Amino acid sequence: MFGIRHHGPGSARSLRLALEQFRPDAILIEGPADADPLIAHIAAADMTPPVALLAYVPDTPSRAAFWPFAVFSPEWQALRYAHEHEVSVGFCDLPATHALAATDEPGDRTDPLAVLAATAGYDDPERWWDAVIESSADADVFDAVTEAMAALREPTSEPTDSPAETISAGDDCYAAADREASEAADAPGGSGEATNANEDSDTTAAQGDSDSQVLEAPHEIGEPPTAIDPAREADELIGSSVDPHTLRREAYMRQTMRKALKGGAMRLAVVCGAFHAPALVGPLGPAAADTRMLKGLPKVKATSTWVPWTHSRLAGSSGYGAGVTSPGWYHHLFTETDQPIARWLTKVAGTLRAHDLPVSSAHIIESVRLANTLAALRERPLPGLSEVTEATRAVLCEGDETMLRLVTGELVVGEALGSVPEDTPAVPLEADLRAQARSLRLTRQALSRQLDLDLRKDRDVARSHLLHRLRLLAIGWGTPTSSEVRNTGTFRETWTLVWEPELAIAVIEASRWGTTLLSAAEAKILDSATAPDATVADLGGALEQALLADLGGAVPGLVARLESAAAVDHDVTRLLAALPGLIRTLRYGDVRGTDVAALTRVANGMLVRICAGLPSAVTGLDADAAAALRVLLDDAHLALATRDDEWSTREWHSALGKLADRGDVHGSLVGRAVRLLCDAGILDDAESARRLSAALSVGHDPAEKAAWIDGFLGGRGLLLVHDRNLLHRIDIWLRSLDEDQFVATLPLLRRTFGAFESGERQAIAQAVRDGGPVPVTPTRTGGFDPDRGALALHAVTRILAVA
Known part of the structure; x- marks a missing residue:
């Protein structure tokens, strides 16, 4: 019986030594028993930890569970030993079919590590375990660990209701990722994160209906640990720290052990969480009690596979309930057996240097000395994470906690993403994603990286289509981001790529829409378009996304749905909100070579309805409604300008002209219409000045005048400069206001001028101080100066040469 700490390098090393000595002919490992067929994949050359077993319900993929493994996980080392020595191996815990059927699991009610650490005088369970177990490898440690756990499982005088808050040796290393259940329960660590499988994996039977177990009195040191009697009833466990859920799991483990022994195993090795070891060691006894305990467990259909995992998901800070807080450190301890402390601190120095922080070899030497000295003072055989962290803080980081957090994130956690073989069982959608990612040279990485795409290149266009399809299917591998490459065209896209383990479930959930990314994305976007509450703006956005994702099969249906929705929608504001997206779609479709001819009719029809309905839409608006409509007018004006279509531009300018001539419309809208027409060259400077003078005349109150100015200027401080x-x-109008009028007008004017850049405000103040109008110099219309033209051409040539 090998009671281990999940994801513990010391336990992993000790287990390898113990297996070499014991030489078993069969091995059972804590894990879902129905995942045995997947064990064969660990022998593949491209199976690289960290990885995880994933089990899910095919009909509801969001109901799923993960069982993670790292290279320093004892279970993984047991699997590798079995493969290398051709030993029969299997899992022995409750099958996933039962784990995923669970609805209410209380979880373990004690933290064994916390109790043992407190008894030893430690305030940190992780530090105690690191000092006692992880710093050495000892094949004989398992009997002592089992004995300590047996003492902890003794019935107590009063039951405890407080759940374990830190990671324990007895915690199940496996995590259930039932997102619906975790969100409903508001689990600590964040909704949607995986939690302790002792809390989220298996089922609790009705009180008093199941058989339970109690411990015998603790045995003397050196004697074999006393086995638990599985025949005792549940009512004898009043005050026990072992909950019925854990007892059922242990009952199933014993049944699996009986089956292995009956199958001919003579030297059976059982690898399980240390807290379970006392319940499994010694004579197993009759199976009747365990059979009764397991009778009637709920069951669902489950499918299992291997998926890549990450170090951050092994860390306790990620919300993974049975994780470790320092997976990068544990990976280093397990893989670097020669001078691990010196090598670790050298890695720390390299990380700091990579961030342009000054660290010398003398720093490394002094930090190693300090770590060894601290270990000697604390009577430790070797420095642990506490000692190397303190040495790093004092010497390498010189007390800077920001630098220490950098080391913690990049090394102590040490992000890494595993890989699984191509022939691992997967849904067809996952297979299609793998094939496309491989052909487009997109690799899954745990660390965030930026991808700049040039849409003039075929491969980058295909990458863009793939990432947009994944976004439509809620598979968030890529997120659009602002590009660091300066450009003003539409031929560039920038994405931030990061692969999270939970995306494996997202792929499975999306597989209900189709077997390929193309068919699934088309089916999903068409389904969303048929929703009865889909607005014109929603349909326009869906159409834009369809073109970005190159969903040619969905475009006709979306266009037809958009055309019918626009025909019956009488809300001009909704049509205005949808129009810029349609025009962007027309523009981007041209860039990407997509046939968007059908959209021209829809866009033109919407523009006609907008222009016809705009007079009634702008009547009787208050300040807030006018400000919202002004934003829509700006967006539509900019979109139509980029379209550069003579008919649509003429229709739009005609509608703005009618708006500018209205006297019963909010001044902010009239001022903005005048400004847009002036920018388009429809109104000259003299006409805009005349309209400004009319708006500032005595026929309007100060608030109306301020609103007109706000609409006319609207963030364009250079206009006044x-x-x-x-x-x-x-300036004349402002100086003509009396005190009451100025106080009433000030808030709106402050908002108008406050939107200007600081340099613009300073230039305006300088101009006001200088005072007086500036005469307009007539534009020179005849003749050219060849010498000045040559200078200009020379300057332009040099600029283009550099570019």
Whole structure:
């Protein structure tokens, strides 16, 4: 019986030594018993930890569970030993078919490590385990660990209701990722994160209906640990720290052990969490009690596979209930057996140097000395994580906690992503994703990286299509981000790529839409378009996404749905909100070579309805409604300008002209219409000045005048910087206000001028201080200066040469 600490390098090393000495002919490992067929995949050359067993319910993939393994996990080393020595091996815990059928599991009610650490005088269970177990390898340690766990399982005088809050040797190393259940329960560590399988994996029977177990009195040191009597009833466990859920799991483990022994195993090795070891060691006894305990367990259909895992998901901070807080450190301890402390601190120095922080070889030497000295003072055989962390803080980081957090994130946790063989069982959608990612040279990585795409290149266009399809299917491998490459065209896209283990479930969930990414994305977007509450803006956005993802099969259906929705929608604001997206779709479709001819009719029809309904839409609006509509007008104006279509531009300018001539519309909208027409060259400077003078005349109150100015200027401070006549008119109007009018107008004017850049405000203040209008210099219309032209051409040539 080998009671181990899940993801513990010391336990892993001790287990390898013990297996070499014991030489078993069969090995049973804590894990879902129905995953035995997947064990064969560990022999593949491209199976690289960290990986995890994933079990899910095919009909509801969100109901799933993970069983992670790292290279320093004792269970993984047991699997590797079995493969290398051709020993029969299997899992012995409750099958996933029962684990995923669970609805209410209380979980273990004690933390064995916390109790043992407190008894030894430690305030940190991790530090105690690191000092006692992880710093050495001893094949004889398992009897002592089992004995300690047997003492902890003794019935107590009063039951405890507080759940374990730290990672324990007896905690199940496996995590259930039932996202619906975890969100409903508001589990610590964040919703949607995997939690302790002792809390989320298996089922609790009704009180008093199941058989239970109690411990005999603790045995003397050196004697074999006393086995638990499985025949005792549950009512004898009043005050026990062992909950019925754990007892059922242990009952199933014993049944699996009986089956292995009956099958001919003479030297059976059982690898399980240390807390379970006292329940499994010694004579197994009759099976009747365990059979009764397991009778009637709920069951669902489950499918299992291997998926890549990450070090961050092994860390306790990730919400994974049976993880370890320092997977990178544990990986180092397990893989670097020669001078691990010096090598670790050298890695720390290399990390700091990579971030341009000054660290010398003398720093490394002094930090190693300090770590060894601290270990000697604490009577430790070897420095642990506490000692090397303190040495890192004091010497390498010189007391800077920010630098220490950098080391913790990059080395102590040490992000890494495993890999699984190509022939691992997977849904067809996952197989299609693997094939496309391989052909497009997109690798899954745990660390975030930025991908810049040039849409003039075929491969980058295909990558863009793939990432957009994944976004439509809620598979968040890539996230659009702002590009660091300066450009003003539409031929670039920038994505941030990071692969999270939970995306394996997202792929399975998305597989209900189709067997390939193309068919699944088309089916999902068409399904969303048929929703009765889908607005014109929603359909326009869906159409834009369909073109970005190159979903040619979905475009006709979306266009037809959009056309019918736009025809019956009488809300001009909704049509205005949808129009810029449609025009972007037309523009991007041209860039990507997509046939969007059908959209032209839809966009033109929407524009006609907008222009016809705009007069009634702008009547009787308050300040907030006018501000919202002004934003829509700006967006539509910019979109139509980029479309550069003569008919649509003429229709839009005509509608803006009618709006600018209205006297019963909020001043912010009238001022903005005048500004847009002036920018388009429809109104000249003289006409805009005349309209400004009319708006500032005595026929309007100060609030109306301020609203008109806000709409006219609207974040364009340079207009006042360069047009001194316009500034002079506004200045005269402001100086003509009495105190009450100025106080009433000030908030709106402050908002208007506050939106200007600081340099623009300073230039305006300078112009006001200088005072007086600036005469307009007539534009020179005849003749050219060849010498000045040659200078300009020379400058442009040099700029283009550099570019």
